[in-house]
Amino acid sequence: MKIVIKNATLISMSEKRKKIEENIDIEIIDSKITKIANNIEAIDADKVLDAKGKVVMPGLINTHAHVPMSIFRETVDGYSLQDWLTKKIWPMEDKLTNEDIYYASYLSFLEMIKTGTTTINDMYFMTEDIIKAAIECGIRLQTTRTLMDAGNEKLGEERLEELRKLVEKYKNYNDCISLNVGIHGLYTSSREYVQKCIKFAKENELPIHMHFCENTKEVEDIENAYNEKPIDVLNKEFKDTKITLAHAVKLNEEEIAKLSQNKNVSVSHCPVSNLKLGCGIANISKMIKEGINVSIGTDGQGSGSNLDLFESMKYTALLQKGISEEPTQMPAYEVLKLATINGAKALGLEEKVGNIEEGKQADLIILNLDTVVTKPVNDIVSDILYNVKGNNIETTIVNGKILMENNKLKIEENDIYDECKKIIRRIQ
Numbered sequence: 001m002k003i004v005i006k007n008a009t010l011i012s013m014s015e016k017r018k019k020i021e022e023n024i025d026i027e028i029i030d031s032k033i034t035k036i037a038n039n040i041e042a043i044d045a046d047k048v049l050d051a052k053g054k055v056v057m058p059g060l061i062n063t064h065a066h067v068p069m070s071i072f073r074e075t076v077d078g079y080s081l082q083d084w085l086t087k088k089i090w091p092m093e094d095k096l097t098n099e100d101i102y103y104a105s106y107l108s109f110l111e112m113i114k115t116g117t118t119t120i121n122d123m124y125f126m127t128e129d130i131i132k133a134a135i136e137c138g139i140r141l142q143t144t145r146t147l148m149d150a151g152n153e154k155l156g157e158e159r160l161e162e163l164r165k166l167v168e169k170y171k172n173y174n175d176c177i178s179l180n181v182g183i184h185g186l187y188t189s190s191r192e193y194v195q196k197c198i199k200f201a202k203e204n205e206l207p208i209h210m211h212f213c214e215n216t217k218e219v220e221d222i223e224n225a226y227n228e229k230p231i232d233v234l235n236k237e238f239k240d241t242k243i244t245l246a247h248a249v250k251l252n253e254e255e256i257a258k259l260s261q262n263k264n265v266s267v268s269h270c271p272v273s274n275l276k277l278g279c280g281i282a283n284i285s286k287m288i289k290e291g292i293n294v295s296i297g298t299d300g301q302g303s304g305s306n307l308d309l310f311e312s313m314k315y316t317a318l319l320q321k322g323i324s325e326e327p328t329q330m331p332a333y334e335v336l337k338l339a340t341i342n343g344a345k346a347l348g349l350e351e352k353v354g355n356i357e358e359g360k361q362a363d364l365i366i367l368n369l370d371t372v373v374t375k376p377v378n379d380i381v382s383d384i385l386y387n388v389k390g391n392n393i394e395t396t397i398v399n400g401k402i403l404m405e406n407n408k409l410k411i412e413e414n415d416i417y418d419e420c421k422k423i424i425r426r427i428q
C-alpha cells in the first residue's frame, strides 16, 4: 500500500527539519514514512491525499489513561478522589464483564481517532479485551495489567502472573501493541511487592508506569506505609529503572531536583484531571528546567472528561504561565513537543513514532486551520496550541493505515454508543 500526501504544511517535530515547512509531500509505503520532499511522484500510489492549506503533524501521544473508563465520563462532580473511587467507581468496576471492557475501550479508541491521538498508555484490567478493541480500531496501544497487592499477597501474585502471560503472548505480537509494568501506586502496594514488580520489569526490559504524588492524601499514605518520603522511596527503589510517573503534583522544588537525578524518569502531566479532582498543579516548568522528560496524559475520562489532548496542551501552557506569573514560560512549540516526541520517549517508542521522519512508522494527522477561530492564522503553532480542538482533525493515520479520512471513520461506530449507554445504566 502506497499513500502520498500532497502539498502539506508540515510540522514534523523533528530536530533534523525546520519547524514549519510549506508545500511538502509525504510518501508512506505500508507502515512507514519512506520519503518527505517537494513534488513526490504519485502516479503509482494507491491513495493520494491532498493536504493543500492543511497541516500535517505527528499523531499525539497520551501517556496516562485508563482506556475503559470512557463509560465513567462525568460521574465525579462533587466527590473527592478517594470518595469517588470507593463509593462510585470501585462498586461499578466490580460488575464489569469482558464484553463491557471491550465496548468501553472501543469508545475511547473512537474518541482518540477523531481527536488526533494515535498512541495511548493504558492502565486497567481485563487487558486482552482492551487489546482486542485496539487491534480492531488500529490504534497504537501500550498497556499492562494493573499491579497492586493492597494487603492481599495472593491477589498481588495472581496479577503479576497475569501480566507475565500477557508479556509472553503480546511482546512481539505486532507493531502497534506493546506492554509495560503498570504499578498502580506506592500507596496501594507493599514495598516487597513493588520490588518484585521492578524485578519483573528489568528481567523483561519493560518500562514502568505508576501513579505518583497525585494529591496530599496519597503522600501521607505513602509516608505512613514506607516511613519515608515518596521521593526517597522512588530514588532508592527505582534507580536505573525506566519509569513514567503519572501526575507528580505534590513535589516541591527540592524534590523535583532529586527526581531529576534519575535520567530514566518521565512525568505524565495530567492538568485537567488534577484540576477537576482539586489535586493542585504540577510544577512542570521546574521539571523541564531540571531536564526531566515531561509528557501529557488525560487520565481516564472519569476524572479527565475526555481524551482531547489539544485541550490538555492548552491547559498545560496556560497553567504554567499563570502560576509562575511569567508569560514567556512554555512557548507553543515546546508544548507540542510534550504531546508528541516527549510522549514517545516516555513509552520507549521514540525510535518508532513521536515525529515525522523518513524511516519512522507513519502515525500522523491532518488538521484544518480554515476555521473562524484560527483565521487569519498569524502563527500556525500557536493556533494549534490555543485554538485547534480535537474536532479540527480531518484525517488520522496510524502505522500507515488511514483510520479516518476527511472526517469519515473507516470503522463502525454506531453500535458502540448504544452498547456503552446500556453498560453504564446496568452497573450504576
Ligand SMILES: [Zn+2]
Residues within 6 Å of the ligand: 064, 065, 066, 211, 246, 299, 300
Ligand atoms: Zn490515573
